[in-house]
Amino acid sequence: MRLLLVEDSGRLSEALAHILKKHGYIVETALDGETGFTLATTEAYDILVLDRMLPQRDGLDIVKTVRKLKIDTPILLLTAKDSTQDRIDGLDAGADDYLVKPFSTDELLARLRALARRQTKPWEEDTLEAANLLLDPLKCEVIKDNKLIKLTLKESLLLELLMRNYGIVISKERIWEKVWGLQTTSEVANVDLYIHYLRKKLETTCIKTVRGVGYYLINE
Structure with a gap:
């Protein structure tokens, strides 16, 4: 919520x-x-x-x-x-x-x-779909190739941000600000770590890197 x-x-x-x-x-x-x-x-x-x-x-x-x-x-x-x-x-x-x-x-x-x-809405209105992924951010669950994958809260927030900005490069600083918050004591380096977690968990190459800038989501 x-x-x-x-x-x-x-x-x-x-x-x-x-x-x-x-x-x-x-x-x-x-x-x-x-x-x-x-x-x-x-x-x-x-x-x-x-x-x-x-x-x-x-x-x-x-x-x-x-x-x-x-x-x-x-x-x-x-x-x-x-x-x-x-x-x-x-x-x-x-x-x-x-x-x-x-x-x-x-x-x-x-x-x-x-x-x-x-504010409760049906499943169809709560899900996001992009890059062959179907994400339910409220449940922290994503479906890929008919397989249900559980995500941590941070992984879900990160994937949601990428899906809502499909095809758009998002800087690591903006990802850190949106997912971890301005008052967090964590470091921007956590973004790279959680991108690694997501790629591994989703077994996908749809999360692309723009070296020195950030990341974006695109179809494999």
């Missing part, structure tokens, strides 16, 4: 991201509204979690604009504003739920589970 967390408090953002990752979410974070809006409208997420009061671009404005763009990703607004009118404004703008600070971790997780249930 991919989640975008837009929260301007670095301390709170880091703490929430840590908790969410422990509960199986793939979390990307932004500390200002403009960055959050760009990510929300250019990347694919299962849930958006937005603070209402953000620098550069207000959370309520992000919700309104995202909905005008016909993006139907479930949105949970986090806010210190707890009046009835504030809740009405958030929901009328297009948010699916509204959580007032301070909140308990258990309540946040419960609300996210509820939003995730509304």
